[in-house]
Amino acid sequence: MQKKSSVTYFRIILLGSGNVATQLGLALRQNGLHIAQVYSPHSKNAKALASQLKARPVSAINKIEKNADLYIIAVKDDAIAMLASKLKLKDRLVVHTSGSVGIDALKPASENIGVLWPLQTLSVKRPITWRKTPLCLEANTKAGKSLLEKIARKVSNEVVWINTEERRLLHLAAVFASNFSNQMYVIAEKLLKKKKIPFTLLHPLILETALKSLDIGPVAAQTGPASRKDTKTLKKHLKMLSDDKNFRQLYLSISKSIREK
Amino acid sequence: MQKKSSVTYFRIILLGSGNVATQLGLALRQNGLHIAQVYSPHSKNAKALASQLKARPVSAINKIEKNADLYIIAVKDDAIAMLASKLKLKDRLVVHTSGSVGIDALKPASENIGVLWPLQTLSVKRPITWRKTPLCLEANTKAGKSLLEKIARKVSNEVVWINTEERRLLHLAAVFASNFSNQMYVIAEKLLKKKKIPFTLLHPLILETALKSLDIGPVAAQTGPASRKDTKTLKKHLKMLSDDKNFRQLYLSISKSIREK
Numbered sequence: 178m179q180k181k182s183s184v185t186y187f188r189i190i191l192l193g194s195g196n197v198a199t200q201l202g203l204a205l206r207q208n209g210l211h212i213a214q215v216y217s218p219h220s221k222n223a224k225a226l227a228s229q230l231k232a233r234p235v236s237a238i239n240k241i242e243k244n245a246d247l248y249i250i251a252v253k254d255d256a257i258a259m260l261a262s263k264l265k266l267k268d269r270l271v272v273h274t275s276g277s278v279g280i281d282a283l284k285p286a287s288e289n290i291g292v293l294w295p296l297q298t299l300s301v302k303r304p305i306t307w308r309k310t311p312l313c314l315e316a317n318t319k320a321g322k323s324l325l326e327k328i329a330r331k332v333s334n335e336v337v338w339i340n341t342e343e344r345r346l347l348h349l350a351a352v353f354a355s356n357f358s359n360q361m362y363v364i365a366e367k368l369l370k371k372k373k374i375p376f377t378l379l380h381p382l383i384l385e386t387a388l389k390s391l392d393i394g395p396v397a398a399q400t401g402p403a404s405r406k407d408t409k410t411l412k413k414h415l416k417m418l419s420d421d422k423n424f425r426q427l428y429l430s431i432s433k434s435i436r437e438k
Numbered sequence: 439m440q441k442k443s444s445v446t447y448f449r450i451i452l453l454g455s456g457n458v459a460t461q462l463g464l465a466l467r468q469n470g471l472h473i474a475q476v477y478s479p480h481s482k483n484a485k486a487l488a489s490q491l492k493a494r495p496v497s498a499i500n501k502i503e504k505n506a507d508l509y510i511i512a513v514k515d516d517a518i519a520m521l522a523s524k525l526k527l528k529d530r531l532v533v534h535t536s537g538s539v540g541i542d543a544l545k546p547a548s549e550n551i552g553v554l555w556p557l558q559t560l561s562v563k564r565p566i567t568w569r570k571t572p573l574c575l576e577a578n579t580k581a582g583k584s585l586l587e588k589i590a591r592k593v594s595n596e597v598v599w600i601n602t603e604e605r606r607l608l609h610l611a612a613v614f615a616s617n618f619s620n621q622m623y624v625i626a627e628k629l630l631k632k633k634k635i636p637f638t639l640l641h642p643l644i645l646e647t648a649l650k651s652l653d654i655g656p657v658a659a660q661t662g663p664a665s666r667k668d669t670k671t672l673k674k675h676l677k678m679l680s681d682d683k684n685f686r687q688l689y690l691s692i693s694k695s696i697r698e699k
Contacts, residue, residue: 296640300650303653335639349629352662352663353623354622354626354643357619359619359660360692361615362615369608379557381596383651391645395637399624401613407516409515428618430684
């Protein structure tokens with residue numbers, strides 16, 4: 178219990194109020210870590226999240242505490258460097274939560290910098306299972322590494338140390354595995370709307386496709402017309418998509434990618 | 439209990455020995471329905487599946503029983519019409535199990551024809567949850583409808599009557615939702631191999647992406663660089679894919695599709 182309470186009293190400042198800031202803030206709090214301040218330039222957003230986290234809201238940068246243990250910058254990728262350049266925190270640990278931004282973007286903020294990237298799709302209103310979510314960490318000092326690891330382990334059992342280059346590749350792979358597979362569901366739903374067929378009919382298929390890939394690997398899991406080189410069905414499908422140039426083009430190129438296994 | 443045993447004594451002939459034949463045959467048997475014969479032109483395959491189903495193997499068409507209650511043709515799409523043309527079964531109920539082949543392909547076989555399409559990705563070695571799998575049915579006679587519904591309900595709670603045109607659209611949507619989303623996992627795995635990063639790191643993300651889409655719908659579920667119009671990250675990703683023309687092309691066209699929401 179000693180260990181737990183020693184971590185509890187770290188002072189953490191959360192910068193941001195979007196999907197990642199909200200879910201990560203809640204996860205930290207639920208695991209006994211205290212968020213001291215929530216910063217957002219929009220005072221309404223700062224207040225809303227701060228109230229959920231029992232933290233103080235701040236919307237002026239000069240009101241941000243200078244002596245906290247950890248600053249978590251959870252804002253849009255293209256806003257990270259700009260925000261970091263406005264923070265002057267000497268040797269306090271400053272991390273961002275992005276998959277694609279390098280650790281160096283934080284250099285103007287502190288000597289002690291790092292990354293805490295949750296490898297998960299996060300939305301403001303949807304809680305996730307943090308305990309199993311990989312937290313991809315990076316830090317430029319031994320002290321920073323030690324502190325970041327301690328805090329990350331409070332939230333997840335899956336703590337992974339990777340460098341910026343590896344994280345960027347993992348982020349690119351995640352875009353395919355998550356955003357792009359989700360877009361396939363979006364297209365399926367749109368197609369079904371033409372004949373008012375409910376998308377829910379595809380639910381068991383979508384879930385089984387994901388579970389099967391995790392179980393036996395996606396290459397072994399593949400089925401369907403492209404995989405069995407069923408050109409007759411492929412031609413039928415292309416004809417059905419003749420009204421929709423974009424879907425037709427996607428159908429062709431993804432089928433080609435499947436056949437090239 | 440009476441009802442159960444009355445269905446049990448239907449005589450069912452299964453034609454085929456692949457993914458669908460195997461899993462559907464096992465499901466029927468596990469739900470108290472008896473498979474009388476398993477037909478495959480390859481006697482080894484006929485024997486292997488027949489032995490699992492406690493049925494008799496047949497590899498010559500003229501050895502197939504003429505008076506069974508139901509004939510299920512579970513062979514490759516482009517082999518259905520050919521096989522049907524060799525069966526002369528008068529008014530016995532003959533169905534196929536394909537999403538994309540019309541009911542009419544069975545006309546040469548019988549006056550009483552139909553479709554029993556399981557809307558699921560099936561592989562020989564992987565059992566599925568049949569009880570929740572939509573079974574999409576079609577039949578051309580009242581008697582056929584009644585019999586097919588009875589048998590389908592033994593296997594699944596999700597019995598849906600749709601016509602050939604609706605089934606074809608559903609099959610096309612299923613290709614996007616299942617085969618194409620799985621291909622996104624395949625590409626993610628390939629990308630990670632470049633730096634020997636384990637694909638298992640993406641497991642929680644893949645599962646959450648599927649569950650989230652079922653829960654709040656795929657349009658609301660979308661996250662990522664394309665969705666938030668983060669062109670800087672998009673450009674970085676395209677650069678990382680510069681060695682792989684096909685993946686780069688897919689990245690571009692799927693991102694475009696996401697942005698066009």
